[in-house]
Amino acid sequence: MYYDALSEWDHDLSTLSTPGQIKATARMAFQQQAWLLGIHASSLIPHGGDWRQGYVLPYADEISGAANQTGLRRAFLAGLIRQESGFAFGIRSDVGAQGLMQVMPATAEWLQSHIPAAADADLHSIRGNLVLGSNYLSLQQQSFGGSELLAAAAYNAGPGAPKRWLGRWDGPTQGPWAGPIFTANIPYRQTRHYVQSVLTNTIIYAAILDRQAQTIWPQWQLKATTPG
Structure with a gap:
């Protein structure tokens, strides 16, 4: 289930054109407690962004x-x-x-x-x-x-x-x-x-x-x- 979701997530992320859009999408995933998807999206943000966003610490x-x-x-x-x-x-x-x-x-x-x-x-x-x-x-x-x-x-x-x-x-x-x-x-x-x-x-x-x-x-x- 998670791997299918990650594949679909990758496809959706590929349609985004700016770092700001990717960051906002990652933030949305974190708000839904979809930690893996948010971390994956954050890894695609070019260097210089808020690196802390990708290092959440649930639990x-x-x-x-x-x-x-x-x-x-x-x-x-x-x-x-x-x-x-x-x-x-x-x-x-x-x-x-x-x-x-x-x-x-x-x-x-x-x-x-x-x-x-x-x-x-x-x-x-x-x-x-x-x-x-x-x-x-x-x-x-x-x-x-x-x-x-x-x-x-x-x-x-x-x-x-x-x-x-x-x-x-x-x-x-x-x-x-x-x-x-x-x-x-x-x-x-x-x-x-x-x-x-x-x-x-x-x-x-x-x-x-x-x-x-x-x-x-x-x-x-x-x-x-x-x-x-």
């Missing part, structure tokens, strides 16, 4: 609660959700991933059986989906020494993939450029784009939430970052 209280419970940074969790679903709660992928954090039913069942905080989480509710997805993301971040970069890669491609890539990696593992260089060499194109998008989203949400300029280095590392 802010629920996201903050999930971040606090799992030790994730709010900006990281929000950035990943924006990439996964565009905050479209009812979205379902072709392979069956569901909700804001696109959690697979089998993953949800495993989390419900092994993580006490997720035992009663409902995959089909906003809060439950966030509990399940954030706990899974937190497990990935812990298993990769606190790295948000590697946690995002594992969330997208499965934990085995970044472990293999790290095992074969002969580039830098320390210093400010280690993470960006590693990311640029991720062999899965979809995961490479995904990680770049999630971490870019994270930087922007951190700037919005903290109300100060951000650098890429804390997010784009192969080692731990400090939650905040």
